[in-house]
Amino acid sequence: MxxxxxxxxxxxxxxxxxxxxxxxxxxxxTARIKASTTPANAGQWMSYGRDYSEQHFSPLKQITPDNIxxxxxxxxxxxxxxxxxxxxxxxxxxxxIYITSPWSKVYAFDAKTGKQLWKYxxxxxxxxxVNLCCGIVNRGVAVxxxxxxxxxxxxxxxxxxxxxxxxxxxxxxxxxxxxLSITGAPRIADGRIFIGEAGSEFHQRGYMAAYDVDNxxxxxxxxxxxxxxxxxxxxxxxxxxxxxxxxEWWKTGGGGTPWDGILYDPETDLVIFGTGNGAPWPAExxxxxxxxxLFTSSIVAVEAKTGKYRWHYxxxxxxxxxxxxxxxxxxxxxxINGKKTHVVMQxxxxxxxxxxxAATGKVVSAQMFVPTGNWLTGFDKDxxxxxxxxxxxxxxxxxxxxxxxxxxxHVWNPMAFNPNTGLMYIPTRYASYGMVxxxxxxxxxxxxxxxxxxxxDMPAPKLEGxxxxxxxxxxxxxxxxxxxxxxxxxxxxxxTAGNLVFQGTGQxxxxxxxxxxxxxxWTTDAQAGIAGGSAxxxxxxxxxxxxxxxxxxxxxxxxxxxxxxxxxxIGGKAELPPTVTYTPPVLNPPANYGNAALxxxxxxxxxxxxASCHGVANGRPVSSLFPDIRYAAALNSPELFKxxxxxxxxxxxxMVSFKKMLKPxxxxxxxxxxxxxxxxLKTNPPPPQFGPGGPAGGRAQGAAPAAAAPAPAPAPTTAPxxxxxxx
Numbered sequence: 001m002x003x004x005x006x007x008x009x010x011x012x013x014x015x016x017x018x019x020x021x022x023x024x025x026x027x028x029x030t031a032r033i034k035a036s037t038t039p040a041n042a043g044q045w046m047s048y049g050r051d052y053s054e055q056h057f058s059p060l061k062q063i064t065p066d067n068i069x070x071x072x073x074x075x076x077x078x079x080x081x082x083x084x085x086x087x088x089x090x091x092x093x094x095x096x097i098y099i100t101s102p103w104s105k106v107y108a109f110d111a112k113t114g115k116q117l118w119k120y121x122x123x124x125x126x127x128x129x130v131n132l133c134c135g136i137v138n139r140g141v142a143v144x145x146x147x148x149x150x151x152x153x154x155x156x157x158x159x160x161x162x163x164x165x166x167x168x169x170x171x172x173x174x175x176x177x178x179x180l181s182i183t184g185a186p187r188i189a190d191g192r193i194f195i196g197e198a199g200s201e202f203h204q205r206g207y208m209a210a211y212d213v214d215n216x217x218x219x220x221x222x223x224x225x226x227x228x229x230x231x232x233x234x235x236x237x238x239x240x241x242x243x244x245x246x247x248e249w250w251k252t253g254g255g256g257t258p259w260d261g262i263l264y265d266p267e268t269d270l271v272i273f274g275t276g277n278g279a280p281w282p283a284e285x286x287x288x289x290x291x292x293x294l295f296t297s298s299i300v301a302v303e304a305k306t307g308k309y310r311w312h313y314x315x316x317x318x319x320x321x322x323x324x325x326x327x328x329x330x331x332x333x334x335x336i337n338g339k340k341t342h343v344v345m346q347x348x349x350x351x352x353x354x355x356x357x358a359a360t361g362k363v364v365s366a367q368m369f370v371p372t373g374n375w376l377t378g379f380d381k382d383x384x385x386x387x388x389x390x391x392x393x394x395x396x397x398x399x400x401x402x403x404x405x406x407x408x409x410h411v412w413n414p415m416a417f418n419p420n421t422g423l424m425y426i427p428t429r430y431a432s433y434g435m436v437x438x439x440x441x442x443x444x445x446x447x448x449x450x451x452x453x454x455x456x457d458m459p460a461p462k463l464e465g466x467x468x469x470x471x472x473x474x475x476x477x478x479x480x481x482x483x484x485x486x487x488x489x490x491x492x493x494x495x496t497a498g499n500l501v502f503q504g505t506g507q508x509x510x511x512x513x514x515x516x517x518x519x520x521x522w523t524t525d526a527q528a529g530i531a532g533g534s535a536x537x538x539x540x541x542x543x544x545x546x547x548x549x550x551x552x553x554x555x556x557x558x559x560x561x562x563x564x565x566x567x568x569x570i571g572g573k574a575e576l577p578p579t580v581t582y583t584p585p586v587l588n589p590p591a592n593y594g595n596a597a598l599x600x601x602x603x604x605x606x607x608x609x610x611a612s613c614h615g616v617a618n619g620r621p622v623s624s625l626f627p628d629i630r631y632a633a634a635l636n637s638p639e640l641f642k643x644x645x646x647x648x649x650x651x652x653x654x655m656v657s658f659k660k661m662l663k664p665x666x667x668x669x670x671x672x673x674x675x676x677x678x679x680x681l682k683t684n685p686p687p688p689q690f691g692p693g694g695p696a697g698g699r700a701q702g703a704a705p706a707a708a709a710p711a712p713a714p715a716p717t718t719a720p721x722x723x724x725x726x727x
Contacts, residue, residue: 043538045092045546048140048185049414050535054263054330056089056416058536061498062543063570065514068500068522072572074544075114079563081105086550086563088140089185089414089492089533096162097537099548099565100138104152104182108165109565111546112539118165120150120158127648128154130656131179133201133446133612139260139412139532140185142193144213151182151195157216171216173197173209180204180257184412187271188213189264189304196258200276200324201446205250206257208273208300210307220307224256224275224295225249237309241294246287252447254286255279256296260412261326265344268359270301270310272344274325280449282396282437283318292317297325299346299354301361311361316350318389320396321375321404321435323350330417330424331358334476345475347415347426350375351406352387355475367478370430371465374405396449401436401456405463408433414492414533416501421472421515423481425501428471429489432461442608443615445661452607452615470503472518482518486511492533494545502545504530510547510566527579528562544569585631589678594669602673605666609658616677630678634671641671 041051042059049056063071079086081101088100096117097109103124108117129136132153142149147168148160155174160167173195174180179202186195193211200206206224211217223234226242228250233239245254261274278296280286287293297316302309316323327348333340334355344358351373355364363385376387395402408429415426438451470487473480491504495515505511510530511523529551536545550563564576594602607615613626621628634640643649645667648657658667 043543044094045090045535045537047091047142047187048089049263049328049330052189052264052266053332053417054328055332055419056328056330056414056492056494056533057418058494058496060496060536060538060543062538063496063500063536063545064498065500065519065521067570068512070570071512071522071524071545071568072570073524073574073576074567074569074572075574076567076576077107077109077114077116077565079107079548079550079565081550082563085135085137085531086548087137087183087412087532088548090535090546090548090565091141091143092535092537092546093143093162095539097546097565097567098141098143098148098162100140100150101550101563102136102138104138104150106141106148106150106160106165107565108148108162111537111544111567114565114567120148120160120165120167122150122152122156122158122170124153126652127656128181130445131199131202132181133198134183137183139183142186142188144188144191144193147213149186149188149193149213151184151186153181153183155180155182155197157182157186157193157195157211159213159216169216171211173211173216173218178202178204182259184260184262187262187264189266192219192304194262194264194271194273194304196260196262196273198257198259198276200253200255200257200259200279201443201448203253203279203447204255204257205253206255206259206276208258208262208271208302208307210271210304222300222302222307222309224258224298224300225254225278225293227254235309237295244292244294246289246291249287249293252286253279254293254296256298258300259324259326261329261346261348263329263331263344264304265331265358267331267342268301269304270358271304272299272301272329272331272358274299274327274329274346274348276324276326277322278319280439280447281320281322281435282449283320284394284396285437285439285449287318290318293319297323297350299325299329299344299356299361301358313354313356313361313363313384314386315346315348315352315354316375316387318394320394320437321350321407323348323375327410327412328415330415332417332419332475334422336364336476343475345417345424347410347424347428347473349407349409349411351409351430353424353426353473353475353478355478365478369426369471369473369480370406370409370428372405372463374403374461395435395456396437399437400458401434401454403432403434403456403458403461405432405461407431410489413490413531414494416493416495416533417475418495418497418501418515420497420499421481422474422476423515424473424475425493425495425503425515426471426473427468427487427489427491427493427503428483429468430463430466432463432466434460443612445609446612452611470501470513470518472501472515484513484518484520486520487513491530494534494536496536498543502534502536502547504547504549508549510534510549524568525576526564526566527576528564542569585628587631587678587682588633589630589635589675589682592672592676592679594672598669599673599676601666602669602671605662606670606673609661610670629674630681632674635675635678638668638671642667645670 180199210219226238257276297319436454468489526549528549534547
């Protein structure tokens with residue numbers, strides 16, 4: 001039997017499920033013990049955030065700034081899936097490492113030797129890619145006793161035998177007829193699996209649910225937004241929520257999908273999670289006449305056993321900016337005004353760092369952790385710190401559009417809290433984005449009601465210090481302790497008791513910083529970008545650091561990538577194979593063809609059906625996860641282009657058939673339009689614009705009016721980062 005998962009870590013006190021000598025598994029499943037020094041299972045990384053606190057903190061301290069120069073590669077494991085986004089954080093239990101790859105596949109490796117033990121493929125159909133908002137991704141697994149629990153892109157929960165890799169049970173937990181998916185890592189406590197789903201951009205209605213780990217049976221479900229009032233409400237608080245909506249919001253689903261940002265808090269026995277944005281994005285379109293639109297863009301707490309509502313804090317009422325609160329959460333015991341306070345913390349997309357009492361939902365403090373924000377003017381502290389919205393930012397109502405500041409400040413990449421330094425380490429992006437509301441407008445097949453072809457009726461703001469960087473934040477005093485432009489806004493973080501912070505940096509590096517000062521003390525070439533978090537564990541007295549590298553590699557933003565699990569230790573001597581020289585694809589489009597009407601029709605259908613994956617902004621692809629079709633050989637062959645777009649010959653690779661949505665002549669108009677884009681690129685290639693945190697430039701530039709209580713301004717960087725439209 002497997003050792004059960006760690007029960008909790010709360011500052012100096014650790015409550016755990018532990019394997020105790022002489023006890024049966026039945027006994028340790030219900031035993032809670034306290035440890036005041038080195039916690040039990042310190043050498044393991046037993047869940048997504050290591051333990052229930054989700055601090056991404058390892059109590060191991062063998063590796064320090066003094067000896068990290070000796071840190072070398074112990075072993076690596078090649079991963080077969082290329083071209084997708086590896087967002088997994090390793091889970092390490094009883095000497096085995098479990099990671100996931102795109103298409104929800106699971107690998108198991110021996111944590112000491114690197115031997116691959118097994119691989120499980122849930123056989124997600126390639127055609128399901130059309131139902132995904134933001135990439136073919138999976139962030140990891142949960143382990144409970146002898147089971148590995150996986151959520152799949154097509155909305156299934158799967159239990160896998162941890163030793164053999166064989167499926168134990170499988171259950172469809174989303175409606176397969178709807179565009180819902182699971183991309184986040186499940187959490188487990190007391191035999192209950194907690195997981196939400198993604199799909200707000202497809203006008204779905206979000207929910208958090210609990211399932212029995214023994215068979216996948218649903219135990220409870222908590223809906224994030226109200227449905228049609230005529231059909232009744234599934235839970236009492238939805239009647240309260242319905243009063244904050246107007247119009248016929250249920251016809252657009254409402255949104256609020258809790259696609260990430262989940263934790264179980266054993267001190268309160270609550271599941272605390274973040275909910276997604278509203279659907280469509282502009283509040284005035286989805287809920288004409290206003291209203292806060294509960295429970296979108298909120299932090300919510302429910303009872304773990306029953307799913308009964310306990311409290312919520314809505315971070316962004318009437319959200320129009322994709323400011324969901326599905327960013328990571330973490331709990332800790334902080335000394336607030338001389339009193340130990342058990343809090344939950346979050347640093348989400350809206351740029352505000354929140355400190356909230358975990359038991360009650362009472363906000364302790366809220367403060368911008370980037371220099372400015374123009375979506376609010378302050379907080380109503382007498383009303384539990386409710387934000388005071390800037391009326392000019394309601395672009396759905398004003399009709400002028402708006403450059404929102406900040407934008408995508410911190411999305412899903414793990415942040416980390418170090419109880420020794422008292423600092424939270426946050427991958428940070430400081431940027432703006434222009435939005436113009438238009439009811440019914442699409443981004444690909446996503447009904448956002450945002451017209452991507454239009455710009456706001458105002459100049460883009462000029463952001464002082466815009467860009468991507470690593471922030472060390474003091475949550476008690478709500479101020480920046482240090483920041484490093486050598487860090488990244490697009491890569492997960494892990495911190496250790498050895499006074500270190502680990503993060504993927506640049507395009508292909510893995511680096512370590514001093515946790516107290518931010519000094520970069522180590523870096524190594526990972527040969528691919530790192531998006532997920534790392535983990536630290538020990539075997540036979542040696543501390544290891546594990547991370548998955550699998551983003552676009554050398555040769556450019558959309559180059560093919562290596563994909564590997566990399567494991568380091570002091571004195572590691574392994575070496576990666578030499579990199580293969582990248583040969584860029586040849587840009588060889590045919591001559592432009594077609595009249596203005598054909599090209600206009602092609603642009604329309606491209607925007608509706610293709611742009612979310614293959615779009616171009618400011619001369620660059622909107623995503624590194626999908627091919628830049630300006631280089632596609634099929635542009636030279638109408639027959640091949642039709643075979644791909646209409647007949648679906650690449651469906652197994654995730655390029656689905658659009659036969660139900662497009663006529664052959666409409667597909668041909670798309671080819672004509674893309675040919676013009678390819679020839680424009682050939683004539684006017686954009687200059688390199690890579691900043692410290694990745695690709696930069698584009699619309700995410702400018703400066704904004706100061707928000708209430710701004711954080712200290714960081715030093716200027718060379719270029720602001722270009723975040724993706726949604727992640």
